[in-house]
Amino acid sequence: MENIKTQDPKIIAFVCNWCTYTGADLAGTSRLKYQPNIRMIKLPCTGRIDPVFIIKAFEKGADGVLVSGCHPGDCHYNAGNFHARRRWMMFHKLLDYMGIDENRLHFSWVSASEGKKFVDVVNAFTNKVKTQGPFEKYAKINKEFVINE
Amino acid sequence: MQIGYYPGCSQEGTAKEYDKSLREVLKVLDVDPTEINDWSCCGATSAHVTSHKLSLALSARNLALAEKQGLKEIFAPCAACYNRLLTSKNELQEHPEQKYEIETIIEEKINNIPEIYNIVNFFQKIGKDKIAEKKKIDLKNFKAACYYGCLLVRPSGINSDDSEQPNSMEEIVKATGAQTIDWNFKLECCGAAHSIARQDIVVDLSKKILDDAIKHGANVIVVACPMCHSNLDMRQQNIKSKFSDFKEIPVLYLSEILGLALGFDKKQLGIDTHFIEFNLPVRNDVQEVSA
Amino acid sequence: MKIGVFICHCGENIGRTVDCARVSKAAGFFPGVVHSVDYKYMCSDPGQNLIKQAIKDFKLDGVVVGSCSPHMHEKTFRKAVADAGVNPFLCEIANLREHVSWVHEDIDVATDKAIDLIRFAVEKVKRNTPLTTIKVPVTKRTLVIGGGISGIQAALDVANAGYEVVLVEKEPSIGGHMSQLSETFPTLDCSQCILTPRMVEVYQHPKIKLLTYSEVEKVEGFIGNFKVTIRKKARYVDDTKCTGCGDCMQKCPIKKKALSEFDEQLTTRSAIYVPFPQAVPNIPVIDTSVCTYFKTGKCSMCKKVCGRDAIFFEQEDQMLTEEIGAIIMATGYKLYTIDKKPEDSEIKGYGEYGYGKYKDVIDGLQFERIASASGPTSGEFMRPSDGKTPKKIVFIQCVGSRDESKGFSYCSKICCMYTAKHAMLYKHKVHDGEAYVFYMDIRSGGKMYEEFVRRAIEEDGVKYIRGRVSRIYEEDGKYIVKGEDTLAGVPITIDADMVVLATAMVAQPDASKLAQTVGIPYDKYGYFVEVHPKLRPVESSSGGIFLAGACHSPRDIPDSVAMASAAAAKAMVLFGSDMLEREPTIALVNENLCAGCFYCKKVCAYNAIEIKQIKDKQGNLIKEVAFVNSGLCQGCGTCNATCPSKSIELIGYTDEQIYAEISALM
Known part of the structure; x- marks a missing residue:
């Protein structure tokens, strides 16, 4: 267990405005506590999420990325999360090629009424990313190939 | 017309006349029934109340034999046989993990389960017109x-x-x-x-x-x-x-x-x-x- | 850009776990930030003035407020910023309360996170562009589709508020199913007596344009600006001349060929007919499927007897176009018909009840007609087969409802109550009769509803048996009903004279087609779907289209009426302003980059993407590009993520902005 670093991981979350962001608000108003590693980026809908965002997040130093939106069928925009889910299915297959361990990425549905679920998802994912240690592959590539950075 | 024939135990016992009359009738209607080699009990009404797996395996064996023999369609004149064969077929198709287990039990592979007819369906397939024509x-x-x-x-x-x-x-x-x-x-x-x-x-x-x-x-x-x-x-x-x-x-x-x-x-x-x-x-x- | 950062303590709500002073100090060093302060209550008047003053003093053109959730006070701060002369969309909120101070305990860690969130917001606001809310004019006219009690109520409410209404009904008369009912639970009010005045009111209302025997063909446009095409089917009767005298119906030689829709096939009607005597409008229609003139050209009896020369065989369907601001869907329901094996393979049907083989096995609406004073038996209880008074009636509930294996999974909600009413009405008229009700559960939630059912059981002696019926068959003129009493645990056989099936309420068969025409979602049963089941139950997810009554889900009259009034109120909220304001968060196309693949068009759930042709000066087509209809776009951004060349971007959430936020993590 010694070689597993337990330093604080950096986690970026891409969440939709209507369900998960509001669910996170509910976690707040309910004064539920969760681990503080997560930094949320609010988007109108998971349908807005381009897989490149996720790669970009890893490139910029994230150790884990969480994507969360409305439950299937509950999308504020009718079908945005279905598009997101389909993109996810494709992207998931490419993770290995990208050199990203699938444990560093999590896709979940958290509705506006699921403050507790949001907390559980964040805590579980944070713990999972912790066991993975820091993600340094992309940073190394940056160091090797990018001059003046 | 070629068809696989699963007689079932009754056709050789209490319902001999069913088998006899059926073969006579099929002859006239230009149907050549091919009996499934080494067919065994379908499980009837008792197997599935004893063990679900047993009931599937018994019918699955007969279906596997039929497939091996190259039969694309079979018919079972006995309503109980038909019911068991159809139920097994349905379950084997719907549940691949079940199918795998049953294959292990019967030591036969099941790929394309033949189409199963009861006697009424089968006569429908032959056609009312054909019957009327030969009447x-x-x-x-x-x-x-x-x-x-x-x-x-x-x-x-x-x-x-x-x-x-x-x-x-x-x-x-x-x-x-x-x-x-x-x-x-x-x-x-x-x-x-x-x-x-x-x-x-x-x-x-x-x-x-x-x-x-x-x-x-x-x-x-x-x-x-x-x-x-x-x-x-x-x-x-x-x-x-x-x-x-x-x-x-x-x-x-x-x-x-x-x-x-x-x-x-x-x-x-x-x-x-x-x-x-x-x-x-x-x-x-x-x-x-x-x- | 000169950015000001304002950190709110929210009393102690943020301040207790976030070191606000440290946050504001750190923010002060972010590139672009020229001013950074913290304050006890930023949302209060002095707090807002603090922001306004800073904008003036430091000539700020970007503002970041670290406070509560943007769902709480984004509007407040945007307004404050706008008051000070800065575009409101150059103000970003960092959520330091719900997402930081309330969910974390360690002050250092929480403060670090707060600083990160402020950095995100600063990076984002740098790339914000000044936007103006989109304003679209509102056509203050409402289209109500469906003229049952829901449609009538919605139309009257909107019209009484002074707005014009177009009421479209596909049948020859308005009134819907409520006009067929005998008496209503739990008060046993005469249904027609309370409904017909409403129907007349609709007909005479100066603000209501009534289009019966008409159907909606096409809906274009968007909230506040719909253009609706309506097909007015040919009645073959000139409604400007007809006085509704009824001579034509009297003389029509076709009397037996057509079954009366209004009497649920229990009686026949003439080829030229009004559905029922109180019909509104009282103008007949010719049923061309049975009319001798339309079949052979031989008869024109109605034309001969009409004193007003109103019969007009050459009439054709008319297409009308209406400018509409809001649409209220009130298309109602149908009863599940058991009289044939359903073709839909998912529903297996009820062969054990005979598929309509037995004349005296009827459904709830047929029973309503028999019980109704205006019905074929004038309210006398007679069985359809031989006209004898039934001495034993069996009512079977949940036929098709709550039945996952053979019918629909949902509860039809009204059957428990109307079955109790049926049994009660029967017992009131046939004192020596016996009424049995087979039920699964008695669901009688509602004001005075449970009391009503108890009354049927205790005062009127209706016998309730908890269990299902497995078979009905005829023997010697009796209907043998075989069922189970699950409470006593015994099989039961009843030799009934008549059986009434409480068949499931189902969506109109063409509801899904209409939903596609209008552009609203529907569920697997064909019922229309609301935006939010709890807080927005009468709005569809398409702006400006509202739902009323049983087209949304099974519901009884008071629920339908309440929903109709709510839908009317929603339409009137829309009409409260002349212009509609919409968030400018919509997609925008870079026409230079767009290659015209139209993947965006395929993924758009709102049909907001159109094909725009770019032509040179001579008018030759150069290329086709995507174009976003700002009235339809809702701003989900799916197109943006889909676009291979990133030539369509969601304003306010552009790739550049999101990358800046991601980069701010470091």
């Missing part, structure tokens, strides 16, 4: 009550006919020129396997069915299941001894009534082996029939 005698004085019993059109959903208001057998019987009656108890329980241990139950249940058919004007009952036949035919004597006012009514297999229309005599079809004597005039000229 030698018009059975217009027959008033047939078609009795489906509990198994022939079930389980609902995976069966082609309506499980509560079936009409497929009537269609076939009408092709012989016979009339069919609308009656209430085409699906009612005949008592089935209680025939041996609880005769009293069978007597009561079968009587209800027979009475209703007679009341609605039937002069013959047509069945497509050896179990139904043995209860409705054999137990009429017991009914009679319990209810003296009971009127007898002959019970024919679907293949037998078709056989009559195709010109076979009672003996050729094995009708003479029934408990209730069949003495309906097939033609106005009675002599020819009793030969």
Whole structure:
């Protein structure tokens, strides 16, 4: 267990405005506590999420990325999360090629009424990313190939 | 026409005449039934109450053998066999993990399960027109009550006919020129396997069915299941001894009534082996029939 | 850009776990930030003034407020910023309360996170562009589709508020199913007596344009600006001349060929007919499927007897176009018909009840007609087969409802109550009769509903049996009903004279087609779907289209009426302003980059993407590009993520902005 670093991981979350962001608000108003590693980026809908965002997040130093939106069928925009889910299915297959361990990425549905679920998802994912240690592959590539950075 | 034939145990025992008449009829209708080699018990009504896996494995073995023999379609004249084979087929197709387990048990691979027909479906496949074309005698004085019993059109959903208001057998019987009656108890329980241990139950249940058919004007009952036949035919004597006012009514297999229309005599079809004597005039000229 | 950062303590709500002073100090060093302060209550008047003053003093053109959730006070701060002369969309909120101070305990860690969130917001606001809310004019006219009690109520409410209404009904008369009912539970009010005045009110209302025997063909446009095409089917009767005298119906030689829809097939009607005597409008229609003139050209009896020369065989369907601002869907329901084997393979049907083989096995609406004073028996209880008074009636509930294996999974909601009413009405008229009800559960939630059912059981002696019926068959003129009493655990056989099936309420068969025409979602049963089941139950997810009554889900009259009034109120909220304001968060196409693949068009759930042709000066087509209809776009951004060339971007959430936020993580 010694070689597993337990330093604080950096986690970026891409969440939709209507369900998960509001669910996170509910976690707040309910004064539920969760681990503080997560930094949320609010988007109108998971349908807005381009897989490149996720790669970009890893490139910029994230150790884990969480994507969360409305439950299937509950999308504020009718079908945005279905598009997101389909993109996810494709992207998931490419993770290995990208050199990203699938444990560093999590896709979940958290509705506006699921403050507790949001907390559980964040805590579980944070713990999972912790066991993975820091993600340094992309940073190394940056160091090797990018001059003046 | 080529077809795989799964006779089932009754066809070689209590329902020998069903098998006999069926083979005669199929010959006339240009059907060449290929018996499944080394076929075994379908599990009948007892296997699935004992062990679900056993019931699947027994039927699956027969299906696997049929596949091995290159049969794309098989038919099972016995309603219980048909029901078991169809249920197994459905379950093997729906649950791949189940299929894997069963394959291990029967030590056979199952890939393409043949299409399964019951006798009514199969005659539908042959076609009413073909039957009408080969018909030698018009059975217009027959008033047939078609009795489906509990198994022939079930389980609902995976069966082609309506499980509560079936009409497929009537269609076939009408092709012989016979009339069919609308009656209430085409699906009612005949008592089935209680025939041996609880005769009293069978007597009561079968009587209800027979009475209703007679009341609605039937002069013959047509069945497509050896179990139904043995209860409705054999137990009429017991009914009679319990209810003296009971009127007898002959019970024919679907293949037998078709056989009559195709010109076979009672003996050729094995009708003479029934408990209730069949003495309906097939033609106005009675002599020819009793030969 | 000169950015100001304002950190709110929210009393102690943020301040307790976030070191606000440290946050504001750190923010002060972010590139672009020229001013950074913290304050006890930023949302209060002095707090807002603090922001306004800072904008003036430091000539700020970007503002970041670290406070509560943007769902709480984004509007407040945007307004404050706008008051000080800065575009409101150059104000970003960092959520330091719900997402930081309330969910974390360690002050250092929480403060670090707060600083990160402020950095995100600063990076984002740098790339914000000044936007103006989109304003679209509102056509203050409402289209109500369906003229049952829901449609009538919605139309009257909107019209009484002074707005014009177009009421479209596909049948020859308005009134819907409520006009067929005998008496209503739990008060046993005469249904027609309370409904017909409403129907007349609709007919006479100066603000309501009534289009009966008409159907909606096409809906274009968007909230506040719909253009609706309506097909007015040919009645073959000139409604400007007809006085509704009824001579034509009297003389029509066709009397028996057509079954009366209004009497649920229990009686027949003439080829030229009004559905029922109180019909509104009282103008007949010719049923061309049975009319001798339309079949052979031989008869024109109605034309001969009409004193007003109103019969007009050459009439054709008319297409009308209406400018509409809001649409209220009130298309109602149908009863599940058991009289044939359903073709839809999912529903297996009820062969055990005979598929309509037995004349005296009827459904709830047929029973209503028999019980109704205006019905075929004038309210006398007679069975359809031989006209005898039934001495024993069996009612079977949940036929098709709550039945996953053979019918629908949902509860039809009204059957428990109307069955109790049926049994009660029967017992009131046939004192020596016996009424049996087979039920699964008695669901009688509602004001005075449970009391009503108890009354049927206790005062009127209706016998309730908990269990299902497995078979019905005819024997000697009786219907043998075989069922099970699950409470006593015994099989039960009843020789009934008549059986009434409480068949499931189902959506109109063409509801899904209409939903596609109008552009609203529907569920697997064909019922229309609301935006939010709890807080927005009468709005569809398409702006400006509202739902009323049983087209949404099974519901009884008071529920339908309440929903209709709510839908009307929603329409009127829309009409409260002349212009509609919409968030400018919509997609925008870079026409230079767009290659015209139209993947965006395929993924858009709102049909907001159109094909725009770019032509040179001579009018030759150069290329086709995507174009976003700002009235339809809702701003989900799916197109943006889908676009292979990134030539369509969601304003406010552009790739550049999101990358900036991601980069701010470091």
